[in-house]
Amino acid sequence: MNLILKEGRSIVLVSFIAFVVSYLISDLYFYFFLLFLFFIFIFRNYERELEDYSDDIVVSPADMTILDIKANEDKSNIELLCKKSVFSINSLRAILKSSKLDYKINKGLIYANDENAKYIEFNFNDKVSMICINGFFTKKVLVIKDNDLLKGNKFAFFMDGFIKIVLPYNSKILVGLGDKILANTKIAEIGEYND
Template identity: 30%
Template sequence: MKKTEIILKEGYPYIAISGVLFLVSLLFKFPTILQLLFFVIFVFFVYFFRNPARIPEDDSENAIISPSDGTIIEIKESISPITNKNSIKISIRLSLFDVHIQRSPIKGEMSAREYIHGMFLSLNSNKASELNEQNRVLFENEKNQIVVNQIAGFITRRIIMFRDLGPIKLGERYGMITFGSQVDVYLPKNITLKVSEFQKVKAGESLIGYINEAN
């Protein structure tokens, strides 16, 4: 079994550079305020690139688990990218202090991907979800087609994929966005939602809904 990283390797350069700066500030007796600043930056990077273990609240076949940490800022009907189907769109806003890893909302297949090169507008802009850099991934199985869209923000300049398309487990990590971002989830219309706007969710853990097979 592959050992789970406590800290993502993607964070090593940030942690190493900030750690060296902190040590240099101590060795050369920089002003205390600078020493404190470099220490805070070092601790922040260690915290930001953490990779906590997650257990889904429900791992049944009809359950859909949140692909991202953050706060749900909007739930509305929308057309899903990739599939172009009428869907329920859940927008999840991540703060700098949320875990920024994205995980599969279902067990099945990562079957398609679209990377859109765009702008880096503030996520408070109404046009950000349309014009910003984004990475769309289709997850599907015999019951579901779910699109998860990673959207870069003003500070964010990097969307990372940890793996290629293919079979994927429920809650398996597949990518991340660095330093503040938004994730939009497009769900089938025949879903019973278990979340509401302004609710906090966790990737790979929080139940967001069930597919209603009666519809």
């Protein structure tokens, strides 16, 4: 098992070398050691067990907090708005199984929470999508894998920002406002449910 995400290995290595060099030639080694520990914490790789493999269950893509749950005006979709912190695990997981993940990038403003924001939209199928709006530390969402995704597989690197999950209106939401949820936790069930 890899303890450090591949995307952060070079940064962790450089910070370790800086610590060793500072230990040998300077009294500032303690600060470089703290920096090394900080990068290990940011780029740690922790596996989350998948709770349910059924096709109608949507799982959380990351450790995050639910900020808003609302239906759009024409009642065709339900949107879950979530906040992901830089201090949680920084990989995104597939919320559904997908043979080919379609995605588009909007090169807008950094750290804006509106239609002018810099974001990337992932379409898992014709009904379910996920929009990642870049936060302060995320300059770019790095897509690692975009085909033959199983539910719960890591497919992108995303440090912080907002995640909006768009579901069909007839979905049963399994989380509430303010909930802090872990990656691969059940958040919704797609099916025929009453209003």
